Amino acid sequence: MTTEASSDPTRRDFLYIATGAVAAVGAAATVWPLVAQMNPDASTIAAGAPIQVDLAPIASGQDIKVFWRGKPIYIMNRTAKQVEEARAVELSSLPDPATDQDRTKEGHEQWLVVIGICTHLGCIPIAHEGKYDGFFCPCHGSQYDSSGRIRQGPAPANLPVPPYQFVSDSKIQIG
Amino acid sequence: MSGPSTYQPRPGVMKWLEDRLPIVGLVHSSFIAFPTPRNLNYWWTFGVILSMMLVIQIITGVVLAMHYTPHVDFAFTSVEALVRDVNFGWLLRNTHAAGASMFFIAVYIHMFRGLYYGSYKEPREVLWILGVIIYLLMMATGFMGYVLPWGQMSFWGATVITNLFSAIPIVGDSIVTLLWGGYSVGNPTLNRFYSLHYLLPFLIVGVVILHVWAVHVTGQNNPAGVEPKTEKDMVPFTPYATMKDLFAASVFLIFFSWFIFYMPNYLGDAENYVQANPGVTPPHIVPEWYYLPFYAILRSIPNKLLGVVAMFGAIIVLLFLPWLDSMKVRSSRYRPLGKRFFWAFVVVCILLGWLGGKPAEGIYTILARFLTAAYFAYFLIVLPLLSRMEKTLPLPNSISDDVLSKSDSSLGKTVASIAVVLGLAGTLVMGGLQNAKAATEENIPASQQWSFAGPFGKYDRAQLQRGFKIYKEVCSACHSLKLLAYRNLADPGGPSFTPEQAAAVAAEATVKDGPNDAGDMFDRPGRVADRFVSPFPNEMAARAANGGAAPPDLSLMAKARSYERGFPQFVFDFFTQFQEQGPNYIAALLQGFEDTPPEGFTLPDGSYYNKYFPGHSIKMPPPLSEGQVTFDDGSPQTLAQYANDVSAFLMWAAEPHLEARKRLGLQVMIFLLILSGLLYFTKQRIWADAH
Numbered sequence: 001m002t003t004e005a006s007s008d009p010t011r012r013d014f015l016y017i018a019t020g021a022v023a024a025v026g027a028a029a030t031v032w033p034l035v036a037q038m039n040p041d042a043s044t045i046a047a048g049a050p051i052q053v054d055l056a057p058i059a060s061g062q063d064i065k066v067f068w069r070g071k072p073i074y075i076m077n078r079t080a081k082q083v084e085e086a087r088a089v090e091l092s093s094l095p096d097p098a099t100d101q102d103r104t105k106e107g108h109e110q111w112l113v114v115i116g117i118c119t120h121l122g123c124i125p126i127a128h129e130g131k132y133d134g135f136f137c138p139c140h141g142s143q144y145d146s147s148g149r150i151r152q153g154p155a156p157a158n159l160p161v162p163p164y165q166f167v168s169d170s171k172i173q174i175g
Numbered sequence: 176m177s178g179p180s181t182y183q184p185r186p187g188v189m190k191w192l193e194d195r196l197p198i199v200g201l202v203h204s205s206f207i208a209f210p211t212p213r214n215l216n217y218w219w220t221f222g223v224i225l226s227m228m229l230v231i232q233i234i235t236g237v238v239l240a241m242h243y244t245p246h247v248d249f250a251f252t253s254v255e256a257l258v259r260d261v262n263f264g265w266l267l268r269n270t271h272a273a274g275a276s277m278f279f280i281a282v283y284i285h286m287f288r289g290l291y292y293g294s295y296k297e298p299r300e301v302l303w304i305l306g307v308i309i310y311l312l313m314m315a316t317g318f319m320g321y322v323l324p325w326g327q328m329s330f331w332g333a334t335v336i337t338n339l340f341s342a343i344p345i346v347g348d349s350i351v352t353l354l355w356g357g358y359s360v361g362n363p364t365l366n367r368f369y370s371l372h373y374l375l376p377f378l379i380v381g382v383v384i385l386h387v388w389a390v391h392v393t394g395q396n397n398p399a400g401v402e403p404k405t406e407k408d409m410v411p412f413t414p415y416a417t418m419k420d421l422f423a424a425s426v427f428l429i430f431f432s433w434f435i436f437y438m439p440n441y442l443g444d445a446e447n448y449v450q451a452n453p454g455v456t457p458p459h460i461v462p463e464w465y466y467l468p469f470y471a472i473l474r475s476i477p478n479k480l481l482g483v484v485a486m487f488g489a490i491i492v493l494l495f496l497p498w499l500d501s502m503k504v505r506s507s508r509y510r511p512l513g514k515r516f517f518w519a520f521v522v523v524c525i526l527l528g529w530l531g532g533k534p535a536e537g538i539y540t541i542l543a544r545f546l547t548a549a550y551f552a553y554f555l556i557v558l559p560l561l562s563r564m565e566k567t568l569p570l571p572n573s574i575s576d577d578v579l580s581k582s583d584s585s586l587g588k589t590v591a592s593i594a595v596v597l598g599l600a601g602t603l604v605m606g607g608l609q610n611a612k613a614a615t616e617e618n619i620p621a622s623q624q625w626s627f628a629g630p631f632g633k634y635d636r637a638q639l640q641r642g643f644k645i646y647k648e649v650c651s652a653c654h655s656l657k658l659l660a661y662r663n664l665a666d667p668g669g670p671s672f673t674p675e676q677a678a679a680v681a682a683e684a685t686v687k688d689g690p691n692d693a694g695d696m697f698d699r700p701g702r703v704a705d706r707f708v709s710p711f712p713n714e715m716a717a718r719a720a721n722g723g724a725a726p727p728d729l730s731l732m733a734k735a736r737s738y739e740r741g742f743p744q745f746v747f748d749f750f751t752q753f754q755e756q757g758p759n760y761i762a763a764l765l766q767g768f769e770d771t772p773p774e775g776f777t778l779p780d781g782s783y784y785n786k787y788f789p790g791h792s793i794k795m796p797p798p799l800s801e802g803q804v805t806f807d808d809g810s811p812q813t814l815a816q817y818a819n820d821v822s823a824f825l826m827w828a829a830e831p832h833l834e835a836r837k838r839l840g841l842q843v844m845i846f847l848l849i850l851s852g853l854l855y856f857t858k859q860r861i862w863a864d865a866h
């Protein structure tokens with residue numbers, strides 16, 4: 001075996017490469033569970049199921065904040081004036097152009113549902129504040145309008161609209 | 176880690192770095208060029224195996240800490256949530272738990288190797304002492320880690336071990352209070368144990384570095400016990416020792432994986448699947464197997480203080496070993512008497528381990544006293560006397576001579592002796608544990624044929640569904656199933672209900688939620704994310720409604736109940752992967768009711784006679800009767816069928832990832848066999864050049 005090994009370098013190389021490769025595969029496979037355990041666990045995922053919110057108690061001009069998947073969601077019953085303002089804006093003047101129609105559901109125009117997390121660095125903007133009758137972020141002064149669109153300040157994008165639909169006229173399901 | 180480095184960095188970045196921090200040179204001289212005696216046998220591979228185990232324990236431990244809650248109210252459930260919900264949580268936990276045992280198996284082999292070959296003798300005294308310190312730290316770490324899951328054995332183990340310090344005169348009680356941070360083992364105790372359990376492994380790493388440093392200063396001992404004389408006696412650490420160590424580590428991983436994937440509960444105590452209860456001590460408090468010899472020494476001495484002194488003394492005496500045994504010849508190979516006494520000492524240790532698991536009574540106590548005396552006599556009388564009197568055999572001239580004189584591979588011999596020693600030790604120790612649990616003459620539940628037994632076991636979906644029906648219609652009136660969520664009913668590897676069916680089951684339950692905007696608690700229908708709703712709002716209500724005995728939670732019942740299998744059955748159990756005591760017991764219990772207790776047995780009022788219940792008097796009335804639950808799939812509606820189905824369902828409830836575990840186990844086993852084979856041949860090729 002001794003002489004055979006040294007006189008046959010290719011077979012020896014193959015053995016070394018195969019051993020190294022198998023060991024490398026094993027090491028990589030070992031890392032997988034150690035990384036995968038950091039992802040949300042089954043109970044967290046299950047708790048992130050859709051929620052239903054009753055809109056009946058929210059009067060015109062008022063808003064509520066609900067939590068879904070740990071994120072604050074603003075549900076705002078906008079006044080006719082707020083809707084009008086939101087729709088009157090010139091799209092080209094917006095940093096992140098989007099129509100109010102796209103950001104609300106047809107037939108339920110007065111309802112604005114947005115994730116209340118500033119797109120700058122994640123603070124929670126305050127509703128009914130700022131120059132645009134929408135939201136104002138106290139952290140670095142971003143201003144959002146009554147459609148939750150960014151108008152002024154360091155934030156790059158509009159407040160995102162979460163997935164939701166109307167189950168009835170006075171009930172929505174978020175998620 | 177000693178001497179000038181032979182490392183010659185190439186000009187460029189490496190040279191630049193080497194001039195500023197010679198770390199590559201350090202690694203090169205310590206682990207690559209480091210000269211290793213060429214006659215080392217496989218007993219010498221355990222140093223690397225131990226390093227591997229330390230790394231595995233630290234990595235899995237750090238990860239487990241990401242999911243663990245050190246609080247008396249949440250510790251137990253957070254461990255269970257980790258096992259059930261976290262991705263690969265079961266794998267991480269099994270690895271860490273079995274890893275502790277593997278660590279100790281390896282350290283005991285390493286220590287006995289040092290003892291046999293005289294590795295503690297001049298000039299390696301400091302090396303040995305550092306090793307004993309590591310061992311002490313390991314014991315402390317292992318003990319505190321065992322407390323963290325906050326099961327019954329955790330709690331009572333913590334109570335008993337901390338109370339050892341109360342034996343110290345005058346200040347004992349104050350020390351115990353200090354350790355507890357309270358008037359009993361409680362939340363402060365758990366918190367500090369968690370903190371220390373996280374800290375100590377890093378201290379171990381520190382001492383291991385010193386240990387490795389010391390071995391690099393003195394060089395390794397070797398089976399011949401003669402110091403190397405010429406270059407010919409040595410081979411460079413890499414690749415020779417490295418490959419041999421890697422091969423051995425890979426084989427060790429196969430052994431380790433057997434426990435992780437197939438026998439996760441073989442080394443643990445069923446009692447630890449019951450949450451800590453400060454009001455009830457389990458009938459037999461048994462420490463983890465690796466403490467048993469010292470536990471036996473503790474119990475063998477009838478005086479509290481002296482018992483504790485003897486127990487600690489049994490470890491402390493190891494520190495003085497280099498001076499107790501002053502014989503110049505190191506290796507027991509050349510000490511005919513020393514060798515015999517060494518093996519006698521090994522037997523004494525194993526027997527002490529066996530006694531540590533036995534009840535402390537009668538003949539066992541006498542035997543334990545005798546063996547305790549033998550243990551100390553070995554160190555304090557035998558070794559000093561032998562060093563003066565023994566006539567040793569002639570030593571080989573050099574390591575090369577030793578290699579030439581027996582060119583046959585030592586692998587077979589080593590493997591065989593490891594197997595024999597492990598087998599013997601395992602047999603006795605596990606036998607002792609089994610016996611300690613055998614309270615009285617119990618009826619042993621019959622072993623059923625379970626679809627989930629063995630390496631390829633799978634749950635029978637239809638059986639789980641039937642079992643769930645029985646739980647829902649019968650058991651759930653009194654027994655909670657708190658650790659299960661409704662969503663689990665639709666999980667893969669379970670009863671495989673559809674998500675809609677699981678949602679329907681959930682919706683039937685009423686969940687207390689709130690407070691709402693008005694500050695009131697309110698009822699709502701359950702959702703799949705909810706955990707199973709318990710039949711009683713709290714334990715007191717459960718107790719009050721059931722004649723004073725609260726019906727236990729069933730989530731872990733199939734793992735929390737066990738019975739002794741007796742010798743030699745439990746030895747075969749290791750190979751057949753028998754883990755089904757729990758379901759066997761539940762099935763037997765459900766069918767074990769008898770209308771009239773046997774002659775001479777007085778049944779307390781409000782109790783029922785059950786053949787399999789410990790003590791035979793059970794508060795639960797016979798829960799199941801023929802035809803009580805209707806099956807849609809045509810299965811016989813008999814008591815035996817009911818009992819088996821509900822037991823299988825409870826097994827799944829206790830071990831929901833059993834199928835994933837066995838599936839991954841098969842893949843890992845195949846992989847490790849291939850890897851070990853490749854490493855073996857690679858090692859052979861490399862060593863072929865050295866001979």
Ligand code: FES
Pocket residue numbers: 118119120121122123137138139140141142153154155
């Ligand atoms: S986080 Fe809102 S403006 Fe910076």
